Amino acid sequence: MATHTERIVTGLRSDWTFKEKNSSDDWLETAQFPTNIHLDLIKHNKIPDPFFEKNELLVGWVAEKHWTYRTVFPSPANALKAGKTHILAFDGLDTYATVFLNGKEILKSDNMFISHRIDVSSHLSSDGGQNELLIHFEPALERAKQIRDAHPEHFWQCWNGDSARLAVRKAQYHFGWDWGGVYITCGPWRDIRLEEYSARLSDLVASTALTDDNKQATVTVKAHVDSPTDAGIAKAAKVILSLVSDSDVAVESTATIEAEGFSTAIFTIDSPDLWWPHGYGEQKLYTVTAKLVGPDGNVVDTISKRTGIRRAEVVQEKDKHGKSFYFRINGVDIYCGGSDWIPADNFTPRVTEEKYRHWLELMVHGNQTMIRVWGGGIFEEDVFYDLCDELGILVWQDFLFGCGNYPAFPEILESVKIESRQNVIRLRHHPSIVIYAGNNEDYQLQESYGLTYDYEDKNPDNWLKTDFPARYIYEKILPEIVAEDGNGVFYHPGSPWGDGKKTSDKTVGDMHQWNVWHGTQEKYQIFEHLGGRFNSEFGMEGFPHIQTIDSFLSPGSSERYQQSSTVDFHNKADGHERRIATYLVENFRTVEDFEGFIHLSQLVQSEALAYGYRGWRRQWGDSRRCGGALVWQLDDCWPGISWAIVDYYLRKKPAYYTIARALRSLGVGIQREHWDWSVTHARPLPKTKWETWITSSKLQAMKVKLEVRFISIATGKDVATPLVAESIDVVANGTTDKVFTGEIDNVSTEPHVLSATLWVDGKVVARDVDWPQPLKYHSFGGRGLKVKFDLPDRAPEGKKRDAQGKITITVEKPLKGLVWEERTGVRVSDSAIDVVPGEEVVVDVFGLLKGEQELSWRFLGM
Known part of the structure; x- marks a missing residue:
């Protein structure tokens, strides 16, 4: 009987070089591996920094060239020995690639999202000999245009980028979007390795069934054995399957190899450790392991995955508002406040695990429960989903189609099948993934251009003819x-989509609400009235931190002002000048200095998103009228001006903090009814109604204290007696609505703010301040602001970022939008704060020591 040795995996990450194909240039060392062409050219100063000034225009030629990558690696010992299989595994080639091993073509690839496994056993050199691996990359846009031009019968229409992008299975944002430039990359963007084995475990999946009371779980573990050179191993080998919890409770089973190479074990677990979204419980995980033991008793292969036990549902039930759309985890209804996610860089190979962690920890610190991986980007790296599992972040995953009328030629359909199945299988063990959506806004584009969509026609063959x-x-x-x-994950045909109805239908499915900023450009003060059952996109632009803008300008540049050509170049949104100006001039007194303008644009974004999140969170308690709100967008892929609430360098905009306050587990809201001052020509209403409410995601009812004050903007004095409720019963996981209501006499009462403060056990847990709109009608000078820093003398050993101090803030008159000028290495617990007299607001500050430069700040009217 043959001896079966353990599978050997050799990463091919070193000694890579590149050059323009067929040129006489020398081979140059790559910047890293995996990599892409822009990163490698930057390393050798062949192109300038693509993100600096207008250098995007100077690097476009890169996408027009053919490029070749090369490495040399030795053959394993006994490479040609019978019974061994040698596989070259390619996790991702971007995009039109032809691969040669020792001069022989072994692969052609035309899909960035597909991985390949090529048997090269007969192509390797003899024992210890060197092997040359060459990969030629063709220009993706050129090939895409050829396909488009060859099919004039298709209606090639898209929003953003060249319509030829629809013909190529490549990250669509590479072709340019309304928040990022045109950087059409190529190269080996994911790992390449050599595998040697006689048999291996090719797949491992754990399927979970949880009883309604969460007290027992059945976990079905299935492993697949691949033995291409020795079919006999399947008759004599065995597979040991095990399941180990984070608390080191282990169960194990030995299984035989069944038909078609599968081995299965079923584990029943009493009182299982469950996986919860953060804020609702712990993120308990299990390690699932399969060991393949050969006929001679040797361990041939081992594979492990981390997974979680949870039950995820999308609840769609008819109710008084139409048909619900919200998420339920382990039997608990979850309000999904969160963000949309785009790739964190135009050149994704340089996004490190550390950077992914920083981004996703922002979700947790900001009380955000769900992240939506947008369909114009990529299926993210494994570490992204691992971190979501670890941190308790729910993932909405789009398939990779965005804003276009995609063709459905047979070869594209086949490629899409492979791409989608591979990635669903790759991701199916992650408990964080709770929904797949078929595309981003393709049904909206279908509506916009009047393309054929007969929802009642259920014959798929007919769809291909439209x-x-x-x-x-x-x-x-x-x-x-x-x-x-998909391991039981819910599927949704598109985003937005709702049972074949108009994508703007507020009664069903999810919706993208862009009539603030885009569309009819409604006042952001009415955001709450514009939403649907689940608001999976909405947003408002805001400028990034001044340091981020300075990163793409030359020192002393004459372009350092808000309307400069270079600043405009870094804002790709259509009509952004007039849209930003509209919302600024409607709401604020304009300023000329650059830093002041940045602050105002950020306040516009912060205020707009406050009205959206605050109102929609309130609707959670109204028969789950709104199941969630995901802002467009969390991140940026370059240093630009966009809808991101955190910029490319992980610098938080004020809106980040506004959202965090709106999504606290226990929050308070106060708001007066909207009055459209521009329609009434600034004539005020004689009387204005106002209301307060309390939101809770806590799973138990509780008692709180609420105080409402009425404070003059001009004097800081109370203009009416405060209202106090010492003991309010707050409903669990919902809204305690209209705790206080009232009416303001706008004729006899001077302009004043409404301030709501919430206490639990004598401690302030939430505040909200409502200002008469628009803010431009009020003066904000002489606020009597006092700021006191109380900082530690030294940091914990080696952990300066954890050094914690506090900032205490008091005012004499109501103050709007106090924003800290955060800098690298220093962070605060809250910003974009409204402060009223008679209260002391304390903000935690981390990474700042006594004697160091204190944070500066800015507020409205400063």
Whole structure:
């Protein structure tokens, strides 16, 4: 009987070089591996920093060239020995790639999102000999245009980028979007390795069923054995399957190899450790392991995955508002406040694990429960989903189609099937993933151009004959793949989408609400009235930190002002000048200095998102009228001006903190009814109604104290007796609505703020301040602001970032939008704060020591 040795994996990450194909140039060392062409050219100063000034215009030629990558690696010992298989595994090639090993073509690839495993056993050199691996990359846009031009029968239409992008399976944002430049990359963007084995474990999946009372779980673990050179191993080998919890409770089973190479074990767990979203419980995980033991008793291969036990549902039930759309985890309804996510860089290979962690920890610190991986980017790296599992962040994953009428030629359909199945299988063990959506806004584009969509026609063959053939992808291919391999995750045909109704229908499914900023450019003060059952996109632009803008300007640049050509170049949104100006001039007194303008644009963003999050969170308690709100967008892929609430360098905009306050587990809201001052020509209403409410995501009812004050903007004095409720019963996981209501006499009462403060056990847990709109009608000078820093003398050993101090703030008159000028290495617990007299606001500050430069600040009217 043959001896079976353990699978050997050799990463091919070193000695890579590159050059322009067919040129006489020398081979140059790559910047890193994995990599792409722009990173490598930057390393050798062949192109300037693509993000600096207008250098995007100077690097476009890179995408027009053919590029070649090369490495040399030795053959394993006994490389040609019978019974051994040698595989070259390519996790991702971007995009049109031809691969040669020792001069022989072994692979052609035309899909960035597909991985490949090529048997090279007969192509390797003899024992210890050197092997040359070459990869040629063709220009993606050129190839895409050829496909588009060859199919004039298709209606090639998209929003953002060249319409040829629809023909190529490549990250669509590479072709340019309304928040990022045109950087069409190529290269080996994910790992390449050599594997040697006689048999291996090719897959491992754990499927979980949880009883309604959460007291017992059944975990079905299935492993697949691949033995291409020795079919006999399947008859004599065995697989040891084990399940180990974070608390080191282990169960193990030995299984035989069944038909077609599968081994299965079923584990029943009493009182299982459950995985919860953060804020609702712990993120308990289990390690699932399979060991393949050969006939001779040797361990041939081992594979492990981390997974979690949880039950995830999307609740869609008819109710008084239409049909609900919200998430339920382990039987608990979860309000999904969060963000949309784009790739964190135009050149994704340089996004490190540390940077992913920083981004996703922002979600937790900001009380955000869900992140939506947008369909114009990529299926993210494994570490992204690992971190979401660890941190308790729910993931909404789009399939990779965005803002276009995609073709459905047979070769594209086949490629999409492979791409989608591979990635669903790759991701299916993650408890954080709770929904797949078929695309981003493709149904909206279908509506906009009047393309054929007969929801009542359920014959998929008919869909392929229409001018909207991609319906076949979204409503046949993808749901079948998710049903077969998605491990029970819910599938949604698109985002937005709702049972075939108009994508703007507020009664069903999810919606993208862009009539603030885009569309009809409504006042942001009415955001709460514009939402649907789940608001998966909405937003407002805001400038990034001044340091981020300075990063793409030359020192002393004459372009350092808000309307400069270079600053405009870094804002890709159509009509951004007039849209920013509209919302600024409607709401604030304009300023000329650059830093002041940045602050105002950030306040506009902060205020707009406050009205959205605050109002929609309130609706959670109204028969789950709104199941969640995801802001467009959390992050940026370059130093630009966009809707991001945190910029490319992880510098938080004020809106980040505004959202965090709106999503606290226990929050308070106060708001007067909207009055459209521009329609009434600044004539005030004689009387204005106002209301307060309390929001809670806590799973137990509790008692709180609430105080409402009425404070003059001009004098800081109370203009009416405060209202106090010493003991309010707050409902669990919902809204305690209209705790106080009232009416303001706008004729006899001077302009004043409404201030609501919430206490639990004598401690302030939430505040909200409502200001008469618009803010431009009020003066904010002489606020009597006092700021006191209380900082530690030294940091914990080696942990300066954890050194914690505090900032105490008091005012004599109501103050709007106090924003700290954060800097690298220093962070605060709150910013963009409204402060009223008679209260002391304390903010935690981290990474700042006594004697160091204190943080500066800015507030409205400063």
